[in-house]
Amino acid sequence: MAKEKAADKKQAAAPKKKGGKGGFLLTMIFLGFAAPFIFPTLILMGIGLLPTLVALFIDTDREHSTTAAIGAMNCAGLSPFLIDLWVKGQNMSNMFAILRDTNTWLVTLGAAFIGQLIVFAIPQTMVIITIARLELRVRTLKSNLEQLKTTWGPDVASNKALEKIR
Amino acid sequence: MAYESTSSVLQGGALAVGQRAEILPSVPIPELNSIGGPAFAARMKGVEGSSDLLGILCNTSLPPRLDTVNSMRGVDHVSLLRLIDSGVVAWPDNNRYYAFAFQRPLAPRFKTSIDETHTPMREDTINHYFVTPLIGALQEMQRAGIVHNGIRPTNIFWRPGTAMAPQLNECLSVPGGYGQPVLFETIERGLCPPIGRGVGQHSDDCYALGVTLAMTFLGLNPLQGMDDASILRLKIERGSFAALVGNHRLSASHIEILRGLLSDDARQRWSGNDLDQWLNGRRLTPKNTDTGHRASRHYDFCGKEYWSTRSLAAALPTNVTEAVQIIENGSLEKWLRRAMDDDERANNLVEMLTVISAAGKTANYEEQLVARTCIILDPSGPLRYRGICVMPGGISSMLVETVMSGGSPQILAEIIANQLVAFWVETQQDIKTELVPLGQQFERMKLLIEKTTYGNGIERVIYELNPGLPCLSPIVASQYVVSPRMLLAAFERLAASGNRPPELVDRHLAAFLIVRDQRSELLFEAIAAPESDPRRGIGILTLLSEMQYRYGPDSTPALAQWIAPMLEPAIQRFLGKALKEKLRQLMREAVQRGDLSAMLQLADDPRRIERDKQDFTAARMLYLNIQKEIALCESKIQNKELVVRSIGKPMAASISTFLAIIMVFAAILRAVWQAIMGSM
Numbered sequence: 001m002a003k004e005k006a007a008d009k010k011q012a013a014a015p016k017k018k019g020g021k022g023g024f025l026l027t028m029i030f031l032g033f034a035a036p037f038i039f040p041t042l043i044l045m046g047i048g049l050l051p052t053l054v055a056l057f058i059d060t061d062r063e064h065s066t067t068a069a070i071g072a073m074n075c076a077g078l079s080p081f082l083i084d085l086w087v088k089g090q091n092m093s094n095m096f097a098i099l100r101d102t103n104t105w106l107v108t109l110g111a112a113f114i115g116q117l118i119v120f121a122i123p124q125t126m127v128i129i130t131i132a133r134l135e136l137r138v139r140t141l142k143s144n145l146e147q148l149k150t151t152w153g154p155d156v157a158s159n160k161a162l163e164k165i166r
Numbered sequence: 167m168a169y170e171s172t173s174s175v176l177q178g179g180a181l182a183v184g185q186r187a188e189i190l191p192s193v194p195i196p197e198l199n200s201i202g203g204p205a206f207a208a209r210m211k212g213v214e215g216s217s218d219l220l221g222i223l224c225n226t227s228l229p230p231r232l233d234t235v236n237s238m239r240g241v242d243h244v245s246l247l248r249l250i251d252s253g254v255v256a257w258p259d260n261n262r263y264y265a266f267a268f269q270r271p272l273a274p275r276f277k278t279s280i281d282e283t284h285t286p287m288r289e290d291t292i293n294h295y296f297v298t299p300l301i302g303a304l305q306e307m308q309r310a311g312i313v314h315n316g317i318r319p320t321n322i323f324w325r326p327g328t329a330m331a332p333q334l335n336e337c338l339s340v341p342g343g344y345g346q347p348v349l350f351e352t353i354e355r356g357l358c359p360p361i362g363r364g365v366g367q368h369s370d371d372c373y374a375l376g377v378t379l380a381m382t383f384l385g386l387n388p389l390q391g392m393d394d395a396s397i398l399r400l401k402i403e404r405g406s407f408a409a410l411v412g413n414h415r416l417s418a419s420h421i422e423i424l425r426g427l428l429s430d431d432a433r434q435r436w437s438g439n440d441l442d443q444w445l446n447g448r449r450l451t452p453k454n455t456d457t458g459h460r461a462s463r464h465y466d467f468c469g470k471e472y473w474s475t476r477s478l479a480a481a482l483p484t485n486v487t488e489a490v491q492i493i494e495n496g497s498l499e500k501w502l503r504r505a506m507d508d509d510e511r512a513n514n515l516v517e518m519l520t521v522i523s524a525a526g527k528t529a530n531y532e533e534q535l536v537a538r539t540c541i542i543l544d545p546s547g548p549l550r551y552r553g554i555c556v557m558p559g560g561i562s563s564m565l566v567e568t569v570m571s572g573g574s575p576q577i578l579a580e581i582i583a584n585q586l587v588a589f590w591v592e593t594q595q596d597i598k599t600e601l602v603p604l605g606q607q608f609e610r611m612k613l614l615i616e617k618t619t620y621g622n623g624i625e626r627v628i629y630e631l632n633p634g635l636p637c638l639s640p641i642v643a644s645q646y647v648v649s650p651r652m653l654l655a656a657f658e659r660l661a662a663s664g665n666r667p668p669e670l671v672d673r674h675l676a677a678f679l680i681v682r683d684q685r686s687e688l689l690f691e692a693i694a695a696p697e698s699d700p701r702r703g704i705g706i707l708t709l710l711s712e713m714q715y716r717y718g719p720d721s722t723p724a725l726a727q728w729i730a731p732m733l734e735p736a737i738q739r740f741l742g743k744a745l746k747e748k749l750r751q752l753m754r755e756a757v758q759r760g761d762l763s764a765m766l767q768l769a770d771d772p773r774r775i776e777r778d779k780q781d782f783t784a785a786r787m788l789y790l791n792i793q794k795e796i797a798l799c800e801s802k803i804q805n806k807e808l809v810v811r812s813i814g815k816p817m818a819a820s821i822s823t824f825l826a827i828i829m830v831f832a833a834i835l836r837a838v839w840q841a842i843m844g845s846m
Contacts, residue, residue, distance in 0.1 A: 061811065061815060063811075063819075068822070069821075069823070072822045072826035073826050073829075076827075076828075076829035076830050077829070079830045083833055084837070087840075087841065111826075111829065114825075115822050115826075119815070122814060122818035123813075124810075125814075126809065126814040127810055127813075127814060131802075134799045134800075137795075145789060148785055148789050150743070151742065151744060152782055152785045153743055156782070162782065
């Protein structure tokens with residue numbers, strides 16, 4: 001049974017992966033065509049999103065929740081500088097000016113760091129809350145079991161035939 | 167049935183006998199004591215100061231003939247004590263007995279001892295004042311289907327020399343034939359002990375009348391001083407008429423009636439019709455019979471010479487081993503053919519031997535062989551088996567006496583199981599058709615005696631064969647329960663007395679109710695279950711609650727208290743603790759009311775039981791589901807990494823994404839704001 005279930009899971013995951021590969025390919029084609037027009041943007045993104053790339057490589061989780069959390073914050077930290085580039089004009093000098101500004105690195109990497117902090121703190125907090133809730137539930141359920149035993153006797157917990165219960 | 171009524175204590179200490187009479191325990195009449203019990207004054211109910219009736223209290227261990235009571239009520243003859251009423255009385259000694267109220271006899275006993283002599287009377291006087299009324303009484307009893315079994319001078323109330331008709335004493339207080347001296351019994355009945363004679367037939371009463379008349383005509387007991395064995399031997403050797411009358415001088419008409427009544431062949435013996443003809447002056451000549459037919463050559467058995475089949479039949483059971491030898495080696499058959507010239511009897515013997523040998527040598531083969539040989543040699547005689555000598559009709563009363571005296575009924579059970587009665591019936595000649603129902607009854611008894619289940623076996627046979635017998639169960643023995651409708655009241659009295667027996671139902675009681683109340687045998691199989699089995703208590707309650715519904719009394723709190731602990735296993739069947747407690751409370755209330763039906767409904771409501779089971783099954787399922795959920799929760803608690811992966815990290819990603827969206831939105835707003843400010 002377990003083997004069959006594992007096989008089913010693999011089969012279900014395969015098309016998802018194919019779709020992911022397809023999307024990545026499309027994105028690459030799009031970027032290939034768009035590169036002559038948005039080259040400075042791509043350079044800025046490539047350098048500014050280095051923490052996300054690092055997270056992507058070290059995140060072994062199948063869901064890539066860590067990458068998602070760091071990536072989202074990293075992107076958010078980079079977004080003001082991308083807007084500045086688009087507002088001032090997309091050229092290499094503007095792009096280098098942004099890169100030379102230490103604030104750019106502080107904000108971009110700081111946002112990525114906050115993302116890492118969230119990844120570290122939120123699961124721990126969730127574990128504490130969830131376990132407390134489960135323990136409360138277990139206590140309630142155990143009290144229900146005792147109540148059933150009081151009402152029907154200890155045989156309610158056994159699997160004896162009804163005719164043998166007296 | 168009329169004899170079921172029970173008594174209550176009336177004014178002046180009188181006890182009600184049935185509905186119409188009352189007996190006075192403080193006024194005994196010893197001179198009128200009967201074989202069945204002492205006599206007391208009695209009177210019609212409500213007639214204060216009178217004692218014109220005779221009460222007989224049946225306080226011996228012998229059962230009265232209750233099955234004859236209803237027939238006796240219909241008899242009204244000047245020469246028979248009229249039965250006024252009967253019923254169970256609660257005697258001052260705290261026991262219950264059966265009692266009869268009869269018309270009080272008008273004269274003293276004709277004789278106080280059978281050896282008492284009197285002056286012979288004139289023929290016409292004795293015929294008119296003694297013989298004629300007694301013949302009338304005999305005919306009346308024949309019409310009513312009653313056999314008296316107690317006709318003898320000491321049991322007749324008559325004052326010689328008066329015009330008053332003689333009166334026959336009662337015959338109901340003891341089993342048929344009990345108390346009758348051998349002198350007044352036919353040869354075959356005389357061979358049996360008193361309890362094994364049975365009720366017999368009309369011809370047996372005719373014989374007893376013959377002996378009574380012979381003594382009255384002669385004025386003495388012609389066989390005075392002889393013991394029972396000598397009397398029987400003389401009767402067998404010489405015939406009853408010759409033994410009793412001998413060389414005494416009697417009138418021709420008296421000799422004629424005595425010869426007719428004292429015939430040893432029941433087929434030839436005068437009956438009521440013959441006596442009627444004799445009274446009308448028609449002279450009948452009794453035929454000679456082969457009874458007492460002598461062999462041309464004697465048969466030598468155990469060193470003694472036997473000249474007749476009847477005397478040889480009486481001797482064979484005394485030495486079974488020797489008897490089996492002469493039966494199997496053919497010497498008896500040869501004697502029957504050559505010396506007795508009786509081929510039919512010899513053929514019957516050979517046929518019987520063939521059949522019984524083909525069946526194989528089973529237990530008690532030798533006794534069976536001898537018993538059947540005795541039946542062939544003396545067809546009208548009693549059954550002789552393993553030391554017991556009993557008429558087929560006497561098996562019933564002998565069974566009762568054996569059980570009541572604490573003896574083993576094993577031999578009687580073997581007589582029934584070996585179908586000796588059916589064989590006896592087959593061997594009879596002219597009166598065979600009249601005896602067929604008897605044979606069929608005992609064939610049915612054989613089937614019942616072989617059933618070992620509760621309520622069957624020998625106990626059931628006892629009640630089947632004795633229709634008027636009270637319940638012999640030790641549980642209700644002191645209560646004299648004659649009918650199922652008296653049982654519940656008896657139980658209530660026992661329960662209230664505080665001296666109740668440990669058991670409520672035993673094999674006797676079960677058999678009594680199966681026979682008298684036509685109750686299902688299956689019910690008693692349930693009652694026979696072990697104490698822990700709920701079927702037992704429910705079975706008992708089903709039995710008694712139905713009786714309460716049908717016969718009353720409506721409230722039996724003491725009995726209910728007695729039964730209540732037996733119902734605990736039935737209540738334990740319920741699975742819900744709260745339901746059990748509620749049922750126990752309701753049961754206590756029903757017990758206080760003495761309502762057996764309500765108790766049964768509480769203990770055995772199929773819908774309640776089914777609902778309880780369904781609820782229990784649902785509770786069990788719920789228990790399992792809760793256990794599964796607890797296991798799941800505990801596994802989650804144990805596996806924190808799973809919580810982090812499944813809940814924590816997705817939650818962190820969600821929060822980060824949410825914050826990022828806000829930051830991107832803020833960056834766009836900042837750029838838009840700078841653009842607006844720049845253009846101004």
